[in-house]
Amino acid sequence: MAGIRALISLSFGGAIGLMFLMLGCALPVYDKYWPLFLLFFYILAPIPYGISRRIVDDTDSASNACKELALFLTTGIVVSAFGLPIIFARADVIAWGACALVLTGNVVIFATILGFFLVFGSNDDFSWQQW
Numbered sequence: 569m570a571g572i573r574a575l576i577s578l579s580f581g582g583a584i585g586l587m588f589l590m591l592g593c594a595l596p597v598y599d600k601y602w603p604l605f606l607l608f609f610y611i612l613a614p615i616p617y618g619i620s621r622r623i624v625d626d627t628d629s630a631s632n633a634c635k636e637l638a639l640f641l642t643t644g645i646v647v648s649a650f651g652l653p654i655i656f657a658r659a660d661v662i663a664w665g666a667c668a669l670v671l672t673g674n675v676v677i678f679a680t681i682l683g684f685f686l687v688f689g690s691n692d693d694f695s696w697q698q699w
Contacts, residue, residue, distance in 0.1 A: 571687075574683075574687045574688075577683075578680055578683055578684055578687070581676055581677075581679065581680035581683065582677065582680045584676050585673045585674075585675075585676035585677035585680060586673065586677070587673070588669050588670070588672045588673030588676060589603060589604070589606060589607075589669070589670055589673035589674075589677075591669050591673075592653075592662075592665075592666040592667070592668075592669030592670040592673065593666070593670075595666070595669075597663070597665065598662060598663050598665065598666040598669075600661065600662045600663075600666065602656055602661050602662055603652075603653055603656065603662060603666065603670045605652065606649055606652060606653070606670065606673075606674065609645055609646075609648060609649035609652070610649070610677055610681075612645050613642055613645045613646055613649070613678065613681055614642070614681055614684070614685070616637070616638040616639075616641040616642050616645075617638045617639065617642050617685065619638065620632075620634050620635045620637070620638035620639075621689070646678055649674055649678070650671065650674055653666075653667045653670040653671055653674075654667060654671075
């Protein structure tokens with residue numbers, strides 16, 4: 569039952585984060601849809617770490633270069649996702665209020681992605697592979 573609660577919480581977090589992103593785009597005050605390019609970052613963020621988890625053997629307690637590279641690439645994607653709305657706002661492509669809404673959505677979405685890997689990442693009694 570704990571897995572279903574986690575799944576519902578993660579889906580609620582994703583919906584709230586996308587709501588903030590859409591509010592930053594679609595409110596009549598802002599009315600610019602450039603921040604929707606962040607959807608690419610949301611899709612790309614978990615891919616390097618997911619690939620490295622398939623390749624890396626978890627029995628090795630030492631640091632692994634593949635895992636380190638995956639974390640580096642994921643960090644670059646996340647930092648770019650936070651930087652893009654700020655660059656848009658500095659270039660007057662979007663308003664600063666829209667930038668604040670989009671950054672709030674970024675925090676919620678990336679916390680949801682992190683929560684997914686924390687909840688479903690371990691090979692304990694409950695795994696995402698059951699779904």
